[in-house]
Amino acid sequence: MDASVQDELARLEERFLNDLEVQPVPIDSVLNTLRYLKQSPHAKLADAWSQMALGKLVELGDRPALVQLLSLLATWRSDIRAFGETCRSVLKKASQDRVWNACVDSVAFGEVAPLESLRRLGFLDNCKPGSLCLDKTWGFGVVKRIDDFYKRMVVDFTTKPAHALSLANAGENLVFVPSGHILAVRHRDPDAFARLIREDPAAVIRLALASFGAVTVTRLAGLLDEHRIVPAADWKRFWEGARKALKSDPLIEIPTKRTEPIIVREEALAYGRGWFTALRAERDIPAIMRSIAALEAAGEAVVLDDFARAALGDRLAFALKGAYNVDAALYTRLTLTVQRLKLATPPAAEMSRHLLDGNRFLAAAESLPVRDIALMVDFLLANESAAAAQLLAALPEMSYNLVAVTAEALIDDPAHVAALQTRCRELLAAPAVPPPLLVWVLRNLPKVVNWPLPSLYELMGQAIAIIEDQTLCGEQLRMQHQLQGLFEQAKWFEAAFTSFDPLQREAVFSRIYGNSAMGDSATQRMIVARMVRIEPALAERKQAGSAAESQAEPALRWTSWRSLRERQEQFRQMVEVEIPKNSADIAHARSYGDLSENFEYHAAKQQQAVLMSRRDEWDLDLKQMRGTHFANIDTAVVGMGVEVTFARGDGSTQVYSILGEWDRDEALGILPNRSRLAQTLEGRRVGEQATIPGTAGDEVVTIQAIRPLGEAVRRWIGAPAAPGGAASA
Known part of the structure; x- marks a missing residue:
């Protein structure tokens, strides 16, 4: 061995032995020496010296230092059972204290990873009467006493006072609650904490975020309800007060999406040259959008110079390139951000042409809120002369929100209102009427009263035909429910029915009376009663129809065997797959808490109502429907087959x-x-x-x-x- 290496080892050994002679032993210095040896060519010495250190610490009864040394050795050993037994033996030799030995016996040495056993032992050794702790099942608690004979701990939990649990259970599941934790603050002075909730909800939110870490708003509501700080019934009012105050807090950023956590900063963002330089280096598109959203939220406090504008334009161009031909909704949100910041690049004409090419605005509208859809349509109309014509051409393919926004944007524009009226007439007079357009027109009758559209009587007939259509799905099915809702609105339906002449009223009555597609029996009776109140002569038709129904056989209903089997398979899929999945979605959404503002829960419940209604309708239809191949049909007159x-x-x-x-x-x-x-x-x-x-x-x-x-x-x-x-x- 080289003489210089021998001298270094000698100096190292001398320092190590000196450390072991000091009381208390400087355990950090001892551990650093052992780590250095383990990584050097003399790793075998580390094992020998560690045994020397173990013997000394056992002799001194230095339990905390012993636990630290064993934790280091655990990272070098892979034999869980053998090293676990070594730990148990060494630790029990270090002290004859009964509580200590009860704890050593309760942390599963040899059964779980040694580091986990040592973690549990560290908790139990530091756990004293009065210690504040938290359990995932019982919540917040205060340790009352430790019983070494029965190896158990008694804890006063908020939800279960004087609860006895084994030391093994306590070591595995309990954690200490720091003195600054929201639960500890409440425990020390419940009255002052109650006043804080009433008078300064924002301070409670800051304390909760410091205690629980970065969580979503929904999760935060659940935690505060779970720990009986803010009950779910009081959350909405409490959160509204807190959110108003937090908006002006530069250290707190509340995300726009419920699925994203609240951001807590250590210091306020400074939108200087360094911030924009860092933004320019960012390549994660969601991170770019979050940063720019925070910048916009700062409002007039941020002044954008040429350097800042160049950085923003560069990153938005990068993000737009990433969304190009991939995500139309994201591309639209980025485009609107460029417009809000009044950036010259990327060019508005380039972005508008991309959204118009292939009618990408249709896909974008499916994932955007109404506010952004309106901004998108205004942007397209402002930057492309052909946008109005293209929007009108795509009207049959639009969702309701896009139809409404487009119509509202063009209705007051003298240059386009005539084209809008013509296009609406074409589509509403066609055999297959786009349900979203029909819903918009029927909801806005005062606005279109002078348009050259089919008569309200004809539109009513189209609406009934859509309500009767059992093949609709997605957006069209949603519009079917919206049309049913219009028929159930007394003010709208009675105004429409009153405008018809007697023959038209009789025709509408005949299509609605006894029509199961119009809703359940109570809904049908309500609509029929309104028609009879406006046109009393229809009461005779109603009585005659009732008498005929009681005597006549149900009318036969036919469809092809192909369509019948398809509907049977769709019904099976709905009952066995869609309805169970919806039930799981409701349960999952309910776990978010705060049902009053829980969009996912309300959407799932609304879908449940749709599925239950459709299941009942399809079940009845399948019982009444008959399959046929349309063989041997008489061709003397037009009819089925x-x-x-x-x-x-x-x-x-x-x-x-x-x-x-x-x-x-x-x-x-x-x-x-x-x-x-x-x-x-x-x-x-x-x-x-x-x-x-x-x-x-x-x-x-x-x-x-x-x-x-x-x-x-x-x-x-x-x-x-x-x-x-x-x-x-």
Whole structure:
């Protein structure tokens, strides 16, 4: 061995031995020496010297230093059982104290990782009567006494006074509550803490965040309720008071999303050159957005010079590039941020063209709040001359929020209002009306009263047809429920029904009375009662209908076997998958607490109502519906199971196949027999005329041919290739 190395080891050994002779032993110096040896070429000496240190500490009975040394050695050993037994033996030799030995026996040496056993022992050794602790089951508590004979600890928990638990349980599950913790503050002076809750809720929130760490608002509400600081029933009022005060606190940032934690800073943000330099180096898009949101929240306190604007423009351009063709909603939020900050780059024209290309604004609107949708539409109209025409062209594909925002943006603009009116007429006069547009028009009748639209009577018929449609899903299903809600609103429905002439009232009555799609029996009776109150003559129709219903057999309902099996599978999926998942979603959302402001909970409950209603409706429909291949159908008149060709006034012809209630395929020209077009053609013969709805209003057509279903349609329904001759189902 080199002489210099020997001299170093000699000096190291001399210092180590001197440390062991000092009382109390400077354990940090001893541990540093052992760590140095373990990492040097002389690692074997570390094991020998550590045994020397163990012997000395046992001799002195220095329990805290012994625990620290064993914790270091535990990181060098992988044999849990053997080293655990070594720890137990060494620690029991260090003291004859009965409580200490009871604790050593209770921390599972040899059963769990030695470091965990030593952690438990450290807790128990420092636990004295009066110590404040926290248990995940029982909450806050105060240690009353420790019983070494029965190896148990008695704790006064807030929820369970004088609760006895084993030392093993206490070491594993209890943690100390620091003196500055919110629970310790309340324990020391409950009256002062109660005043703090009433008078300064923001201070309580700051104390809670310092105690529990960065948590979401929902989790914070749950913790304060769990520890009986702010009950769930009082949370909304308490949080509103706290949030107002915290908005002006530069150390607290409340996120806009409920899923993000409240940010607590050690010092207020200084928006100087260093901050913008750091922003320019940031490459995480969510972090960029959070930083800029905090900057905007600072308001007029921040002055943006050229350097700051360049940094903001650079990072927003980077984020826009990341969202390009990936996330239309994120791209839109970034675009709106550029506009709010009045940055020259990225160029507004470039961003607006990207949102218009491929109608990306449609996808963006699905994930944006109404406020941002309105800002997006205003931005597009301000920066692209062709935006209005493109928005109107996309009207049938829009969600309700985007329809409403677009219509409101164009309705007061003389340059575009005529185009808006024309487009609405085209869509509302078509056989398939976009439900979101129909809902918007019916909700805003005073605004469109002078527009050249189909009559309110026709729109009412379209609404009933949508309510009757059992194939809707997603946004269209939501609009179906909105239309049902309009019919249930007394003021709206009575005003609309009053505007009809007697024949129109009778026609609407006949479509609503006894129609299960209009809601449950109580809802139907309510709507019928309103109609009868406005038109008393309808009472006779009601009585006649009731008598007929009591005597007549239920009308048969038919659809193709293909559609029936599809609906049966959809029903099975709903009952076995969607409804159980919704129940799990409700339970998960309820765990967030504060149900009054819990969006996830209310959304899940609303979805539950939709699913339960749909389950009952589909169950009844499946019991009434019959499957058929439409074989041997009479082709003398237009009806279910035939192919009909009619000629328009301009000489063009159109072919449709009319099938059952649940059958629809636009590409093959398949119509359900309860659609408006099918019902206007029903019963007509070759050569007869019928008035059907068209894009520019009603038009007269002539029936040219009535044939059996074509091969393509028969393949679609899975029927045998060759049609028969006599009527049968």
